[in-house]
Ligand SMILES: *[C@@H]1O[C@H](CO)[C@@H](O)[C@H](O)[C@H]1NC(C)=O
Ligand SMILES: *[C@@H]1O[C@H](CO)[C@@H](O)[C@H](O)[C@H]1NC(C)=O
């Protein structure tokens with residue numbers, strides 16, 4: 355008598371269940387309030403997206419065309435700010451609590467000075483700079499303040515936010531205009547150019563280039579589909595004999611992050627050599643996507659403990675088979691959209707009709 359076994363990938367029933375689940379789950383750009391250490395800002399010719407959670411920032415000359423997308427590492431001293439803004443051509447302000455750090459380069463922390471924030475400039479929901487002024491948005495109150503100096507509140511004045519400018523995810527300014535990012539709507543994620551938030555003057559919409567969306571928090575959920583954790587049957591072991599038997603063998607098991615399954619996200623990014631390369635930027639962004647709440651297309655799991663390097667290991671599997679019964683080997687896999695991209699360490703042997711229900715990963719740290 356011979357031992358019959360076959361490898362089965364995602365069974366059809368599970369495929370359809372997965373598709374059903376995906377329809378039910380949302381994907382969205384994470385708003386500023388739920389994305390600590392993340393912000394957008396701009397200078398005269400560059401726009402920036404700061405991602406403290408992945409330790410780097412993107413610089414572009416055009417978010418709509420996705421032009422000149424350079425990614426640099428963020429200096430630790432400039433990481434985890436509550437807010438980021440850029441003044442004129444050359445100065446970045448990183449706000450933390452009641453003080454701010456002013457530097458000429460957030461990648462090198464050059465020229466750092468720390469100053470205190472005037473009480474009238476504290477506790478804002480958004481900060482940006484344009485026209486040589488600083489702006490502080492208090493979104494819940496529907497107002498914003500403008501000042502020449504955040505330490506002295508020089509020429510400080512408060513305006514009401516026009517209703518069209520109120521429900522934004524992010525606000526950022528460049529030298530001579532400012533922008534806000536609206537939630538994902540029928541035309542996707544868009545940013546609006548404005549010259550006056552009090553009147554919604556010249557509000558004009560543009561869409562983000564997909565290569566830019568990939569770098570925004572929650573963006574991978576929009577470009578690839580939301581993430582999902584699924585137990586997948588990777589092997590069925592069967593013994594048709596009449597007797598009890600112990601089946602024991604080496605089974606190849608794939609572990610780690612399969613970057614190839616993810617449609618390329620770094621393609622037109624020019625990634626600075628100073629970034630750590632072992633894991634790769636797409637792995638870091640994917641890890642961040644998995645940690646998000648389901649509302650933002652995440653799975654709320656912490657995958658730091660997983661092996662992110664793609665390898666195939668030989669697992670020795672030994673199972674006691676009852677006469678005529680089958681044994682099933684399940685692996686926990688995390689997918690983005692329809693493709694499994696992270697193959698986890700966890701294997702379970704379970705009933706054929708009931709895949710395991712536990713989530714074998716710790717919850718995300720928020
Ligand atoms: C079932 O197990 C027995 C005992 O280990 C083995 O001799 C036999 O070849 C197995 N039969 C099949 C069909 O795999
Ligand atoms: C703000 O005022 C402080 C105190 O007078 C001064 O040191 C600082 O240079 C001013 N900053 C700007 C941007 O004008």
Ligand SMILES: *[C@@H]1O[C@H](CO)[C@@H](O)[C@H](O)[C@H]1NC(C)=O
Pocket residue numbers: 518519546547548554556557558
């Ligand atoms: C400004 O208001 C007009 C009319 O309500 C609207 O069509 C336009 O989209 C608004 N602009 C922005 C930036 O919201």
Ligand SMILES: *[C@@H]1O[C@H](CO)[C@@H](O)[C@H](O)[C@H]1NC(C)=O
Pocket residue numbers: 595596597
């Ligand atoms: C099952 O076990 C019994 C007792 O050990 C043995 O006589 C019999 O040949 C076995 N049957 C098969 C199909 O291996």
Ligand SMILES: *[C@@H]1O[C@H](CO)[C@@H](O)[C@H](O)[C@H]1NC(C)=O
Pocket residue numbers: 424624625
């Ligand atoms: C990539 O970025 C570096 C550093 O900013 C720059 O020197 C280089 O010209 C860029 N390469 C391309 C192809 O844009």
